[in-house]
Amino acid sequence: QVQLVQSGAEVKKPGASVKVSCKASGYTFTGNFIHWVRQAPGQGLEWMGRINPNSGGTNSAQDFRGRVTVTSDTSITTAYMELRSLTSDDTAMYYCISGLGLRDEAGFHYWGQGTLVTVSS
Amino acid sequence: QSVLTQPPSVSGAPGQRVTLSCTGSDSNIGAGYDVHWYQQFPGTAPKLLIYDNNHRPSGVPDRFSGSKSGTSASLAITGLQAGDEADYYCQSFDGSLSNSVFGGGTKLTVL
Numbered sequence: 001q002v003q004l005v006q007s008g009a010e011v012k013k014p015g016a017s018v019k020v021s022c023k024a025s026g027y028t029f030t031g032n033f034i035h036w037v038r039q040a041p042g043q044g045l046e047w048m049g050r051i052n053p054n055s056g057g058t059n060s061a062q063d064f065r066g067r068v069t070v071t072s073d074t075s076i077t078t079a080y081m082e083l084r085s086l087t088s089d090d091t092a093m094y095y096c097i098s099g100l101g102l103r104d105e106a107g108f109h110y111w112g113q114g115t116l117v118t119v120s121s
Numbered sequence: 122q123s124v125l126t127q128p129p130s131v132s133g134a135p136g137q138r139v140t141l142s143c144t145g146s147d148s149n150i151g152a153g154y155d156v157h158w159y160q161q162f163p164g165t166a167p168k169l170l171i172y173d174n175n176h177r178p179s180g181v182p183d184r185f186s187g188s189k190s191g192t193s194a195s196l197a198i199t200g201l202q203a204g205d206e207a208d209y210y211c212q213s214f215d216g217s218l219s220n221s222v223f224g225g226g227t228k229l230t231v232l
Contacts, residue, residue, distance in 0.1 A: 035221065044123065044210065044223060044224070044225045044226045045159075045167065045210055045212075045223045047222065047223060050221070059219060062220070095167075104219075105213075106172075107155070107169055107173065108157065108169060108212065109172070111166040111167060111168070114166050
């Protein structure tokens with residue numbers, strides 16, 4: 001079965017960077033986009049960006065451009081999301097997600113368990 | 122401000138039918154992009170409930186159904202149960218932004 005296992009919770013100081021990993025199994029890693037979505041406490045879902053593990057091509061939301069980098073390592077079927085210049089507004093649960101196929105319009109079928117990132121001085 | 126608009130809350134009595142709406146624009150739902158729906162219980166990751174407007178993943182009861190028309194989409198839940206109390210999010214793709222976009226979410230309360 002498809003599994004996405006994310007790295008553990010992080011506590012960072014303002015101005016620092018965080019890198020979250022997402023280990024995929026149970027499907028052909030290069031066959032599906034990996035997306036990153038975050039959810040601040042008590043708030044809704046916010047799409048951050050995605051990577052095509054087959055080509056390495058990425059796309060990110062305007063709000064995060066210049067601050068987020070999404071990468072993948074096909075040899076270990078793992079995706080990464082790095083967010084820089086953290087502020088308290090970046091305190092949130094971060095989810096990695098596998099879609100179905102290599103389509104931006106596809107639904108988000110498989111979700112990781114989430115990684116809580118807390119930004120505090 | 123979310124690109125897709127959902128009512129903040131909806132309620133219904135057990136056994137009733139409720140409809141959750143999701144309103145977009147000509148650059149997302151109205152442009153023909155598929156709509157997907159997610160169910161989220163407190164403290165857990167969202168789960169795909171409906172994909173490609175009206176398809177249910179394996180294991181989702183047929184009490185849940187989706188539809189799309191013009192720039193809007195709807196999620197219908199029939200035979201409402203206490204266990205359906207959760208947050209529901211719609212999601213689509215926006216061609217102008219070249220982004221996936223979400224609605225702000227609807228909290229469903231079972232009275």
